[in-house]
Amino acid sequence: MAMGADDNPILERIEKVLAELSKTISTPPIPPNADVVAAIEATAPSAPAASIAAARLNVAMGWIRSRACRDRAFGDDLFFDPAWSILLELYVHHRQRTATSITSLCLAAKVPPSTGLRWVALLEKRGLVIREADPFDKRKSYAQLTPEAIARVERALDDTIDSNRQLGIECVRMVN
Numbered sequence: 001m002a003m004g005a006d007d008n009p010i011l012e013r014i015e016k017v018l019a020e021l022s023k024t025i026s027t028p029p030i031p032p033n034a035d036v037v038a039a040i041e042a043t044a045p046s047a048p049a050a051s052i053a054a055a056r057l058n059v060a061m062g063w064i065r066s067r068a069c070r071d072r073a074f075g076d077d078l079f080f081d082p083a084w085s086i087l088l089e090l091y092v093h094h095r096q097r098t099a100t101s102i103t104s105l106c107l108a109a110k111v112p113p114s115t116g117l118r119w120v121a122l123l124e125k126r127g128l129v130i131r132e133a134d135p136f137d138k139r140k141s142y143a144q145l146t147p148e149a150i151a152r153v154e155r156a157l158d159d160t161i162d163s164n165r166q167l168g169i170e171c172v173r174m175v176n
Helices: 005-024 034-043 049-074 082-096 102-109 113-125 147-167
Strands: 129-133 141-145
Touching (some): 049 082, 049 147, 082 141, 082 147, 102 113, 141 147
Antiparallel strands (some): 129 141
16 A cells, blocks of 8 residues: 555654653563564555554454444344453553443443453453452443453464465555
8 A cells, every 4th residue: 555645744643652652561562573564564664663563453443343344244143252352452442541441341342241241250360351440439440451461462463464464465554
């Protein structure tokens, strides 16, 4: 996909935000494999390797959108993968540096609250999710990914980028 002259300010803004984010994120970055870097650079040759985080976020958001399209086409009762839906939603919140309550997480992942709570508890037991109580409202709690979960989701996203490259599928335009 060719980058136009109008896209440069957006790309510069994305690079600046990514640079600031990389300074504040406490988890060490996952070194991407060479194929993922090549796929990202082939799509946007002027993009630095720091754009890998943006590419991963873009793939995660694309995955969520494509699942919504699939559900519209077939109905939302045919396919059901609550653990992956929850992990993807939490990854997007992690990258956007926003908190998400368990209630909001269940809505976003399109799972009933009782099912969502069971899956969050299982993910917590497996060391993939941390649950924290709201200090001001004891009825509310928040969820976030553990560093291990972030690394594992990012490996899955990198594999998706690499698979798309091998299939000749161009990366979709980055979400701003």
